Amino acid sequence: MSCNFPRSDDVPGLPARRAALRLLDAVLRRGEPLELAIHGASQGIADRADRALVHAIAAEVLRRLPDLDALIDGATRQPLPEDAKARMVLRIALVQALVLGTPAHAAIATALPLVDGGPRKLVHGVFGTVTRAAPVLPDSPTLPEGVAERWAKQWGDAMAKDAARAYAVRPPVDLSLRDPAQTAHWATLLGGESLAPGHVRLPDHATVTDLAGFAEGAWWVQDLAAAIPARLMGAGSGRAVLDLCAAPGGKTMQLAAAGWNVTAVDQSARRLQRLTENLARTGLAAQVVTADLRQWQPVESADAVLLDAPCSATGIYRRHPDVLHRIGSRQIAELADLQAQLLNRAAHWVRPGGVLVYATCSLERAEGEDQAVRFLAAHPDFALDAPTPDELPRDVAASAQGWVRTLPGTLADRGGTDGFFIVRFFRT
Template identity: 65%
Template sequence: MTDPVGTATRRAALKMLDAVMRRGEALDRAQHAATQGLRNPADRAHAVVLAAEVLRHLPDLDALIDSATRQRIPDDAKSRMVLRLALVQCLALGTPPHAAIATALPLVDGGPKRLVHGVFGTLMRSEPELPAPPALPDDVTARWADQWGEAMVEAARGAIAQHPPIDLTLRDASNTGRMVDALGGVSLGAGNVRLSDPGNITTLPGFDEGAWWVQDLSASLPAKLLGAGEGRTVLDLCAAPGGKTMQLAAAGWDVTGVDISAKRLERLEANLARTGLPAHLVQGDIEKWQPQAPADAVLLDAPCSATGIFRRHPDVLYRIGPRQIAELADLQARLLDRAADWVKPGGLLLYATCSLERAEGEDRIADFLARHSDFARVPVSADELCAGFTPNMEGDVRILPGPLAEQGGADGFFIARLRKLTI
């Protein structure tokens, strides 16, 4: 018997969800293997959307499923995941119930189809709705409330409820007004254009000319806080895919971008070619690599939990926990120690992570400064930031969910700017 049209797409989504929930893989990484059998790019894209929507609403989907069963279906049971997938299609994406269940039942593969069909039918007859905004996983709610308070958790729920806009960073900030008009967007600061629904970005004005690149507003701040390069040297560590490298080159820095991934450096090289911006690229593990000489500035956008980009990548809510955060914090401490040796006396060290965890931000810098008396903060001032962002009392930048919510929000980030003292 032939499966209904669309079943293969749902099967690919199921494989992605299994990779995230069982094996802790990133959704982006799981996508390639899961969609190999889908020839149509639209089907591959739809499979990713389905998986992401399940993750965006997972606690609320589970609450619905549990309300319709006498005995709780195990968390790792395929029947639960198939029900999540069928329900999210109807309740979040507007798929007719008959189409959702028709493409769901083949996914059970000889398992409890009657259970899946019965639970789905019971729920659909009750005309359920998903809560707005969605709930976050209990462990994430507790962790963030402990660090930042209940208001932050509510703001995070509001953030994940909205599909985020796309920010573009302009190669030439003086063209902001013209590019806003050409692209039909808005600007949240010099050199930024925000688009709500850009479609295929490669067809937008300025793409072929390299006038801009995609980069969230928060992610554009670290390079800006180093200022104009005026020919000075900067190391951009963990550089790929290259948004900060291109910003630094456009600001007049002599940039060396270092990254461990050859494949990601190829993407950076292509972006540099498209924008016409110069940079030296090096493939290397910065726990082993050494520069030939210290630099005037070092930008370390360190590997992190990426919990700050949860609204774009809801899989981080299920892949990342205290163990992963602790391991990454240890790595960040080691990388900061190495980067410190590569800064000239009087030069700047810029540390950044797209994380909402104190262990990867405030705690890392406090620990670093306690061990490195030859470094001191260079506090960030409010006029260096976009409207809506403010530095904290120490002069670091901590971006939490909430600011710019009416304009589409921004990714979570931590940034600290330090100077190596001339002793």
């Protein structure tokens, strides 16, 4: 491999790689969520394909980080510092060559200018040593060490292995239907599989906006597990429900379609804009409120309350690999405190005889099972209301305790689900 380094301004595709480097720095050093940081990192890149490449490089580096680092460390006499720019540039180059299918010469040509003024010969040499060995990354990405240990402690070694296997599989695209009576129609038309009334799992990853039914708002994208909380509310028949932390609106639309009079509350005006757009597309209605639940309260209590609480989002790690690098025990504890506060407030807004559904897209007991136990101990006027089999998707069952927990092994033979905890309480 030649060491005649190209001039930076002669390298096609370099802006996308610079943006990927900025994006990874934002996630790994500053702890910013990938989906929020990408806008700032991609400033000046107008082409959609280039922006998609920025996201793909960063996401795959995060997904394969331990495996990439093992290759880098095996090719250096002394380990590079964890935060060394040379290490990050090597990750970017290697993930293109080993995962994204970029020719090795192109991957290194766009990597070397990223270390202008730095150890270019080191980066070039390590990349060449690794790629000449023709390495094959493991089928199941290695989970970050702290994550694997934490999950194994909570759920057992088998769960951690399931999580690693699920990490390598592209998540399916699930649709929630505005009219569950049309389930067979849409499953046939879209060539999908239904695992519950009102649900279709697509067979591939076609552009959803091009599919039949999107423009007329017949369905919206929503993971099967994420649809369970609203399913447990049943038919609304005009009754009042509070959908708390509602954006971007999947559960709001489910509730409105089921006949509830919905008040959707979220503190993010930007995310509520997306909810409003989704309501307009589907022709469904809800009252939308921008507010912090720690200060807001409704004018009157409701027949039902759904709290999809802010959480670590470790349950959606397949779609958002950054969470496994940003979230640790401290953040989980802080979020659990917030969830307890919101759950206690929400309890006061449920009328006697009404229901409260609490959910998190988390694989942490502190944000799920522990919250349910603590809530019942502190609120003797609430009882756990276990779902019946016909309220749940096929092959998803309530636990012996009466709540619903989806793990990486849930429906693994059909593409899996996001990790969720869902519990329904009845106010006596």
